[in-house]
Every structure is written in structure tokens, then in C-alpha cells.
Amino acid sequence: MQDDINNQEESEFENHKEVESQETITKVTGMYKEWFLDYASYVILERAVPAIADGFKPVQRRIMQSMKDLDDGRYNKVANLVGHCMQYHPHGDASISDAMVQIGQKELLIDMQGNWGNILTGDRAAAARYIEARLSKFALEVVFNPKTTDWQASYDGRRKEPINLPVKFPMLLAQGGEGIAVGLSTKILPHNFNELIDASIKILKGRSFTLFPDFLTGGIVDVTNYNDGARGGKVRVRAKIAQLDKKTLVINEIPFGTTTSSLIESILKANDKGKIKIKQIEDNTARNVEILIHLAPGISPDKTIDALYAFTNCGISISPLCCVIQDHKPVFIGVSDILKISTNNTLHLLKRELEIQLGELQEKWHFASLERIFIENRIYRDIEEESTWDGVITAIDRGLKPHTTHLKRAVTEEDIVRLTEIRIKRISKFDIDKAKQLIESLEDEIAVVKNYLDNLIEFAINYFKSLKEKYGKDKPRLTEIRTFDDIEATKVVMRNEKLYVNRVEGFVGTSLKRDEFVADCADIDDVIVFRKDGVMMVTKAAQKTFVGKDIIHIAIFKKSDKRTIYNMMYRDGRSGPSYMKRFNVTAVTRDREYDLTAGNKGSVVLHFTANPNGEAETVGVELKPLAGLKKLKWDIDFSDLIIKGRSSKGNLITKYPVKKIEFKSAGTSTLKPRKIWFDDTVQRLNVDGRGELLGEFTSKDKLLIATQSGKIKTITPALTTHFEDDMVVLEKWNPNKPISAVYYEGEKEKYYIKRFVIDTPDKEELFISEHPKTQLQIVVTDYRPNVEVVFSKRNLDNLVIDLEDFIAIKGIKALGNQLTEDKIKLVNRLEALPYTPEENEIETEEEISKDDQPRLF
Incomplete structure (x- = not known):
């Protein structure tokens, strides 16, 4: 019996456990469906995402309302404002204080006093008890109007807070905003x-x-893919980096979303990883950004600038995502739509304000007219005999009726009550003329407001213009808009590792220090390998990689390189004919083997060269002696061969066995001269047809560059070259073409003219003195330049000078000839005089393309 009872109790206990388990599961499901969704909705609507109506998140809106509540024109302690805001905001003081600092740092709505932090350095603001704030004049004008504000109860029901502030400006787009909610975010x-x-x-x-x-941080931005700020868009932002001297770079503006601290940290990390090579960084940032980057000896400033953009926070991408609250729902739209909605909302608010103002003016006119009738017609005497309040109201109403036909609305009991409240002293001193003037002035004001309402668009336009005139003078564009060239990381990375190869065993890598050195490399480089069996392979640079035995060529692979041409001769199979081919390699799949022969087993490469600029050598072919063969030797020039794809079989050399291939002589490039353009927008050279054509360049041609500071040099044109901002001449260099300069010599305090040619290419030289007052006026590369001299004295006529006749060509260091003894106001460049080249110069002139005209800035 006891066992049955125990079994029954155990059974009931198990059933109870099962019921409890089922109830728990059901309860968790309900929590997830209801409570989590409620939480997500709350975070989206009440915390993280701004409203499109006024551009504020709830905490920001409550901060602004609190500042308005306490506004008396003086500064308030931020701690006091935060405490007051907690009457509206159901969260901690830290979140309110941080939100207020963020609003203040945008320098639009809050007039700040004290240490509010620094968006450039990332320094935090002082504690709320130490800093003060008040509303800016702009905020007072565009954010508040209790008459057009819709109110709701605060979280505890004790106060009224605005549902949305009546903001008459696109505040959301002016300040920007970002937040992370549950399941979505906004930026x-x-x-x-x-x-x-x-x-x-x-x-x-x-x-x-x-x-x-x-x-506000300035910098440079590429908005090519901005996509109106909607989802899927992207902007690229870069710091402004300039070359202070040959060994120093300076950063004066930083990208949005970074600080000088995070920027310097990213540069140091890139240096530690070997992506760039710097000696020292100095942070001299105070009111303005100034980060000095001292380069190690032998490091190119131009290449380092590109490397900074590629490997550090000097260049970042930002993906905007416009999510706003509209009609109590999150909506994804573009900035153009946001601005249209904001502008229409401003128009609506201005209309409401005008309508309210018109109603108030009409009420003033109505009562002023009633008051005039009441006093002028002595209706107040009609109530002397009345003993009841109703009698008084009736008597006044009866007395007014004959005189109120011109009023715009009926007289109400409330109007009559107001008339009874007029004091005897006011009645006794009533001036009919002043009353008429008041009514007339009100009628004028009513007419003006009605005119505004009839021409509401024009009124809104004038409103925006007045805002710009009042507050826009100190708000110029800070971020420069440019189009960026894509920087290939492999072209600018600092190659601080060494690549080695074991050709026989078939290993390549950075750890094979006992084997043959190939080149300096970086960990992001690819390596291209050619083997004796005619197989090609591209692999990532690593410590040690097996790529196959009998390596005949290895190099750092340059993607999309069409100018490196490979010349190759191979035997097809073990005893087949021999072929020759020329090809380039622009793109491949990493770690895949490509057979460059006809594909038969036993094929072998007889001759192979890699030519960076498409050179074509001459080789001698010698066959094995066979019965009936009369010609065993002959020469082959690779320049006679057309460049084809790497998978082509090639041209037949011979069907007989080849004894050896002998190198005869190196050739010149078979590639066409390359056209190079200069894009002034990005200050870069390119081969894509952007900007102004500088000319066609072979491997021997150079660019001539002259700057306003008096420096001149020739360089081999490279697409990664950076140009100084004060560049005044950029053209294809003709060694025989003279350079003419007019300059003011600071030490002698006189103007001089000089003409010279460059004798030492690739060396930067100063062709004017280093005196601080020395100033270059004109530098030209015309054969017969012509200038006009304007004198300070008005009685002296302008002087036109042919510089070729004025001075002969001298050395670059020569002072030149003095222009004149008279004081000069300015020197103007005129159109060059006609020039006929000498016989010995005609050939040189014909070699210069008509497109190769100088670029003058």
C-alpha cells in the first residue's frame, strides 16, 4: 500500500515538473515575442534614431527644452542643466552630459564656456560642474516657439515636454548624427x-x-559614390598631407571620425609592421592640427604620402546610412529627401507662425475698435442704472450694436467682459487720435502679414537668406571635395623584407637567407615564378613556399602591368619543334599553375627574358648538325614578333633540334610612347585621359617642373608623383629649350631677368636667391618670351621687352641682367613672339608633339 502511495506521489511530481517545464517554455516565448519587441521599439524610437521632424534624438530634444526652461541670457552650469533635464529624461546624468557635450562640439546650438573637449585631439570635456552653457542666438531663433509646439506628458507625468521642437532649419543634416539601435543603425x-x-x-x-x-575636422573627401547618403553609398576621406621639406611631412587636417591620437597610433602601427618607414612623429596640435612626420634617410616623401593613405587612418572609408523616425516608424531615405521634408516643414511652421500672428493682430484690432466704440460713444454710462451683472452685459451689448457693423467678427460676451475691466483712469485719458493711429498701425501690420501669407514661398526664401546673412559668415566649407585615384598598396608599401630563391629545389621565401637574393618585398606582395618546364605561377610572398624545381625567373608581380613583356623560346615536347612568343601577364589566379608551352609532356624553355619596358633583344639560334641541314646558325630579332596573350602557342622557329640559343644584343622598347595627362583636380599624373595632356613619353623623356619658390627640376614621370601646391610650370622637358625668369632680388632690391638651360637633369636647383624678400614674378619656357613692365610712376609709359634680345642664355646660378633702375609696380606676361627654329634644331622640334605644350599655373 505504501509503495502504491509512493509511486502515485512520484507520478504526480513528474507530471507537475512537466507542467512547470511547459509553462516556463511558454513564458519565455511570450517574453521574446512581446518584451523584446517592446524593448527594440523603445530603443529605435526613443533613444538611438533621430526624428526627421526636428532632427533630434529624444535626449537631445530634452536637453534643448531644459536649456530653454532655464534660459535667462546668462551661462548655466552644465551640471545644473543636466539635473533639470532629468525631469524629462528617464536615464542617468552621464548620458545627458555626454549628449550635451556632443551637441556643443558641433558649434551650432550651444554657446560654450570652459573646457568642452577637442574633436581634433579626442580630449574629453571637463566635468559637468566645471563647464557652462547657454543657448546660441541661432538656436533661440530657429528651434523654439511654444505657440507652434505640440506637447506631451513627460515620463512621470509631472511635466509637459515637446513631441517635436518646431525647428525651422535642416538641423539633422547640419549636425549629422549616428546611433545603434536593435536591428538597425543610422549614420x-x-x-x-x-x-x-x-x-x-x-x-x-x-x-x-x-x-x-x-x-569640422576638414580634410579631403571623395563623394563619387556618396549615393545621396542612402544605404549602399560610400565616401572616402583623407587627411591633408603636405611636404614640408625633403625629410618631413606635415598633416594639417584629419579625416572625419578620427583624432590626432588615433591617427598617430595608426601610423606607428603601420611603421611597426613595416608598411611605412618613419623616423619620428611630433604632435604640435593646439588650436589647429599639426603633425610632423620625420622620414628615415633615403625614403621618398611622395611614396610615403600614398602609403599613409593606404595603410593608416590618414585615408578611411565611411558608409553613410540615413535612417530617421518618420510617423513613428524608422525610414531609410536619402539626404535630398530629408532636406525636402525639412524645407517643407519649415514652410509649414512659418505659415503657422504667420497665421498665429495674424490672428493675434486681428484680435488686437478687434478689441481696440471695441474699446474706441465703447469710450467714444460713452456706452459705459448705460450701465450706471443697472443693478445686476446680466443687466450690465445686456446694456453694453445693446449700446455696441449700432456701431459694430464694420467689425470682422461678432461681439462675444468675453469681449464685453473685457470692456468692463477698463479702468476709469484710462477712460478719462482716452485720446481718440491715438486710438485711430493704433488701429491704423494694426491694419498696416495685418496687411503686411497677409501679404506674407499670399507670398509664402518668397517669405520663406527671405527667411533662409536672413539666416545665412546672420550666421553663415563664419561657416565656410572646411572639407575639400576631390576625386581620389585608387592607391595600389603593392606600389607604395615599404619593402623591408628580402625575398630569396632556391632555383634547383624550387623554394621561394623570406626565410631562405642562405640562398639567392631576389628583391626587397613586403608581406602583401605577390611573387611571379617561371620554371624550366614552361610553367608559370603567382603566389603570395611568405617565409617559405614550394613552387616547383628548376626556376628560371622570379620577380615581384605587378598586377595589370602591360609594359613588362616576356620573351620566350621553348621546345614542344621531348623532340618536337621549337617556338618563340612574346606576352605579358596582367592578371592570374593565385597559386594556380599556367602552362606557357603547347602543353606536351617534356617541353622545355630554351630562352627567357623579362623586359620592364617591352625591350626586344636579338638572339642567335644554333641547330644540332643533321644530314641534309645546310644552315645551322642564324639570328632572330624579337622585335619582329607581335606581342600576344600568354596562352598563345607562338611562332615556329624550327622543327629541327636546337643545340643552343645565344644572346646577341639588347634591343629598345617596342611599345608605343605613353601619353600622360595631368589631372588638376587630384594633382596627379595619369594615363586614363583625365585632365590636360602633357605629351607622349618614352623611357628617356622627362617632365620639367618649376615652382613659385624658385625651384626647378626634371623628373621621370611616374603616376605616383606628388606635386607641390606652388607649381607654376609643368611640361615635357626639351633640353634645348631655354627657361626665362623675371624676379625681384631681395638683397639688391631690384628686378632681374635671366635665361638658362638645365645642365644637370634629375637634380632640384634654385634659380633665384634664397633671400627672404626675393620673389619670382614670371617664369616661362617660350623661345621668345615677351613681358610688359608697369612702372610705379604714372608719368612713365609701360615698357615691352623681348627677353631673347634682352639677355643671352647663361648658367642657372647667374644673377641675370637688371631690368631697370626705375621702381616697378608689376610685370605682366604677354603672348610670345614668333620663333623660327635653326636648322640644327628642326629635327628636335619635329620630335616634340604638338600636344606637348607647357602647362602654366
């Missing part, structure tokens, strides 16, 4: 104050417009 980039106003005016006028971001 709206800031835009320029004046550009937003201009775009809003264009919207009101029905014109098209474009908007691009602008950052």
Missing part, C-alpha cells in the same frame, strides 16, 4: 550650413540641387 554625415540654406532655397524655387558632406 548621417554633417553638411555645410550655407550649402544647406542654398539648397533649401533651390527647393523652394523648384530647382535641382546636390548635397555633399562637410566636416
Whole structure:
């Protein structure tokens, strides 16, 4: 019996456990479906995402309302403002304080006092008890109007807070904003104050417009793929880097979203990893950014600039994502739509304000007219005999009726009550003329407001123009818009490792230090390998990689390189005919073997060269002696062969066995001269047809560069070259073409003219003195340059000078000939005089393309 009871109890216990387990599972499911969704909705709507109506998140809106509540024109302690805001905001003081600092650092809505941190260095603001704030004049003008504000109860029901502030400006786009919610995020980039106003005016006028971001940190931005700030877009932002001297770079502006600290840290990490090579970094940032980067000896500043963009936070990508709250829902739209909605909202608010103002003026006019009737017609005497309140109201109403036909609305009991409240002293001192003047002035004001309402678009345009005039003077665009060239990391990386090869055993890598040295490399480089069996392979540079035995050529692989041409002779199979081919390798799949022969087993490479500029050598072919063969030797010039794809079989050399291939002589490049353009937008050379054509260049041609500081040099044109901002001449260099300069010599305080040619190519030289007052006026490369001299004295006529007749060609270090003893106001460059080349120069002239004209800045 006891066992049955125990079994029954155990059974009931198990059933109870099962029921509890089922109830628990059901409860968790309900929590997930209801509580989590409630939490997600709360985070999205009440914390992380700004409203499109006023551009504020709830905490920001409550901060602004708190500052308005306490506004008396003086600064308030931020701690006091935070405490007051906690009446509206159901979260901690730290979140409110941080949000207020972020608003203040955008320098638009809050007038700050004290240490509010630094967006450039990343320094935090002082504690809330030490810093002060008040609303800016701009905020007071565009953010608040209790008459047009819709209110709701605060979280505890004790106060009223605005549902949305009546902001009459595209605040969201001006400040930007970002937040992470549950399941979505938002990242709206800031835009320029004046550009937003201009775009809003264009919207009101029905014109098209474009908007691009602008950052307080300055820098350079490429907005090619901005995509109107919507999902899928991207902007690239770069620091402004300049060359201070040959061994020093300076960063004056940083990308949005970075600080000088994070920027320097990224540079040091890149240096530690060997991507760049620097000696020292100095951070002299105070009010403005100044980061000095001292380069190690022998390091190219131009290449380092590109490397900084490629491997550090000096160049970053930002993916905007415009998510806003509209009609209590998150919506993904573009910045153009945000601005259109904001502009229309501003138009609506201005209309409401005008309508409210019109109603108030009409009420003033109505009561002023009633008051005049009441006093002028002595209706107040009609109530002397009345003993009841109803009698008083009736008597006044009866007395007014004959005189109120011109009023705009009926007289109400409330109007009559107000008339009874007029004091005897006011009645006794009533002036009919002043009353008429008041009514007339109100009628004028009513007419003005009605005119504004009838011409609401024009009124809104003038409103935006007044904002720009008042507050836009100190808000220029800070971020320069450019188009960036893609930087290939392999072209700018610092190659601080060494690549070795064991040709016989077939290993390549950086750890094979006892084997043959190939080249300096980096860990991001690819290595191209050719083997004796005619197989080619590209693999990543590593410590040790097996690529196959009998390596005949190994090098760092350059992707998309069409100018490196490979010349190859091979035997097809063990006893087949021999072929020759020329090809390039532009793109391959890494670690895949490519057979460059006809594919038969036993094929072998007889001759192979890699030519960086498409050179074509001459080789001698010698056959094995066979019965009936009369010609066993002959020469072959690879320049007679057309460059084809790497998979081509090639041209037949001979069907007989080859004894040996002998190198005869090196050839010249068979590639066409390369056309090079200069794109002024990005200050870079390119071969894509962007910008101005500088000419066609062979491997021997150079560029001539002269700067306003008086420096001149020739360089081999490279697409990675950086140009100085004060460049005044950029052209294809003709060694026989003289260079003419007019300059003011600081030490002698006189103007001089000199003409010279460059005797030492590839060396930068100064062709004017280093005196601080020395200033270059004109530098030209015309054969017969012509200038006009304007004198300080008005009685002296302008002087036109042919520089070729004025002075002969001298050395680059020569002082030159003095221009004149009279004081000069300025020197103007005129159109060059006609020039006929000498017989010995005609050939040189014909070699110069008509497109090779000098570029003058």
C-alpha cells in the first residue's frame, strides 16, 4: 500500500515538473515575442534614431527644452542643466552630459564656456560642474516657439515636454548624427550650413540641387559614390598631407571620425609592421592640427604620402546610412529627401507662425475698435442704472450694436467682459487720435502679414537668406571635395623584407637567407615564378613556399602591368619543334599553375627574358648538325614578333633540334610612347585621359617642373608623383629649350631677368636667391618670351621687352641682367613672339608633339 502511495506521489511530481517545464517554455516565448519587441521599439524610437521632424534624438530634444526652461541670457552650469533635464529624461546624468557635450562640439546650438573637449585631439570635456552653457542666438531663433509646439506628458507625468521642437532649419543634416539601435543603425554625415540654406532655397524655387558632406575636422573627401547618403553609398576621406621639406611631412587636417591620437597610433602601427618607414612623429596640435612626420634617410616623401593613405587612418572609408523616425516608424531615405521634408516643414511652421500672428493682430484690432466704440460713444454710462451683472452685459451689448457693423467678427460676451475691466483712469485719458493711429498701425501690420501669407514661398526664401546673412559668415566649407585615384598598396608599401630563391629545389621565401637574393618585398606582395618546364605561377610572398624545381625567373608581380613583356623560346615536347612568343601577364589566379608551352609532356624553355619596358633583344639560334641541314646558325630579332596573350602557342622557329640559343644584343622598347595627362583636380599624373595632356613619353623623356619658390627640376614621370601646391610650370622637358625668369632680388632690391638651360637633369636647383624678400614674378619656357613692365610712376609709359634680345642664355646660378633702375609696380606676361627654329634644331622640334605644350599655373 505504501509503495502504491509512493509511486502515485512520484507520478504526480513528474507530471507537475512537466507542467512547470511547459509553462516556463511558454513564458519565455511570450517574453521574446512581446518584451523584446517592446524593448527594440523603445530603443529605435526613443533613444538611438533621430526624428526627421526636428532632427533630434529624444535626449537631445530634452536637453534643448531644459536649456530653454532655464534660459535667462546668462551661462548655466552644465551640471545644473543636466539635473533639470532629468525631469524629462528617464536615464542617468552621464548620458545627458555626454549628449550635451556632443551637441556643443558641433558649434551650432550651444554657446560654450570652459573646457568642452577637442574633436581634433579626442580630449574629453571637463566635468559637468566645471563647464557652462547657454543657448546660441541661432538656436533661440530657429528651434523654439511654444505657440507652434505640440506637447506631451513627460515620463512621470509631472511635466509637459515637446513631441517635436518646431525647428525651422535642416538641423539633422547640419549636425549629422549616428546611433545603434536593435536591428538597425543610422549614420548621417554633417553638411555645410550655407550649402544647406542654398539648397533649401533651390527647393523652394523648384530647382535641382546636390548635397555633399562637410566636416569640422576638414580634410579631403571623395563623394563619387556618396549615393545621396542612402544605404549602399560610400565616401572616402583623407587627411591633408603636405611636404614640408625633403625629410618631413606635415598633416594639417584629419579625416572625419578620427583624432590626432588615433591617427598617430595608426601610423606607428603601420611603421611597426613595416608598411611605412618613419623616423619620428611630433604632435604640435593646439588650436589647429599639426603633425610632423620625420622620414628615415633615403625614403621618398611622395611614396610615403600614398602609403599613409593606404595603410593608416590618414585615408578611411565611411558608409553613410540615413535612417530617421518618420510617423513613428524608422525610414531609410536619402539626404535630398530629408532636406525636402525639412524645407517643407519649415514652410509649414512659418505659415503657422504667420497665421498665429495674424490672428493675434486681428484680435488686437478687434478689441481696440471695441474699446474706441465703447469710450467714444460713452456706452459705459448705460450701465450706471443697472443693478445686476446680466443687466450690465445686456446694456453694453445693446449700446455696441449700432456701431459694430464694420467689425470682422461678432461681439462675444468675453469681449464685453473685457470692456468692463477698463479702468476709469484710462477712460478719462482716452485720446481718440491715438486710438485711430493704433488701429491704423494694426491694419498696416495685418496687411503686411497677409501679404506674407499670399507670398509664402518668397517669405520663406527671405527667411533662409536672413539666416545665412546672420550666421553663415563664419561657416565656410572646411572639407575639400576631390576625386581620389585608387592607391595600389603593392606600389607604395615599404619593402623591408628580402625575398630569396632556391632555383634547383624550387623554394621561394623570406626565410631562405642562405640562398639567392631576389628583391626587397613586403608581406602583401605577390611573387611571379617561371620554371624550366614552361610553367608559370603567382603566389603570395611568405617565409617559405614550394613552387616547383628548376626556376628560371622570379620577380615581384605587378598586377595589370602591360609594359613588362616576356620573351620566350621553348621546345614542344621531348623532340618536337621549337617556338618563340612574346606576352605579358596582367592578371592570374593565385597559386594556380599556367602552362606557357603547347602543353606536351617534356617541353622545355630554351630562352627567357623579362623586359620592364617591352625591350626586344636579338638572339642567335644554333641547330644540332643533321644530314641534309645546310644552315645551322642564324639570328632572330624579337622585335619582329607581335606581342600576344600568354596562352598563345607562338611562332615556329624550327622543327629541327636546337643545340643552343645565344644572346646577341639588347634591343629598345617596342611599345608605343605613353601619353600622360595631368589631372588638376587630384594633382596627379595619369594615363586614363583625365585632365590636360602633357605629351607622349618614352623611357628617356622627362617632365620639367618649376615652382613659385624658385625651384626647378626634371623628373621621370611616374603616376605616383606628388606635386607641390606652388607649381607654376609643368611640361615635357626639351633640353634645348631655354627657361626665362623675371624676379625681384631681395638683397639688391631690384628686378632681374635671366635665361638658362638645365645642365644637370634629375637634380632640384634654385634659380633665384634664397633671400627672404626675393620673389619670382614670371617664369616661362617660350623661345621668345615677351613681358610688359608697369612702372610705379604714372608719368612713365609701360615698357615691352623681348627677353631673347634682352639677355643671352647663361648658367642657372647667374644673377641675370637688371631690368631697370626705375621702381616697378608689376610685370605682366604677354603672348610670345614668333620663333623660327635653326636648322640644327628642326629635327628636335619635329620630335616634340604638338600636344606637348607647357602647362602654366
